[in-house]
Amino acid sequence: MVFDRYEEAYQALVEYMRFYNERRIHSSILDLPPHEFYKKAQTEALIIKEIRV
Structure with missing residues (x-):
């Protein structure tokens, strides 16, 4: 994608x-978006899945 102006790219x-x-x-x-996970983590003890690299 090519932008003509900085504002478009921004x-x-x-x-x-x-x-x-x-x-x-x-x-x-x-399987949550980050903002939902953050909200849930404020009120619940969440256990995230194993992170694989």
Whole structure:
């Protein structure tokens, strides 16, 4: 993707970060988006899955 202006690139990055943190599920944290995992971890003792490298 090619951007004509800095603002376009910045907006695309902000949108991706929002997707990654708010909607994309992460298998290593109970198949939850990071923000949901964080909220849940504040009130529950969560055990995350084994992290494989």
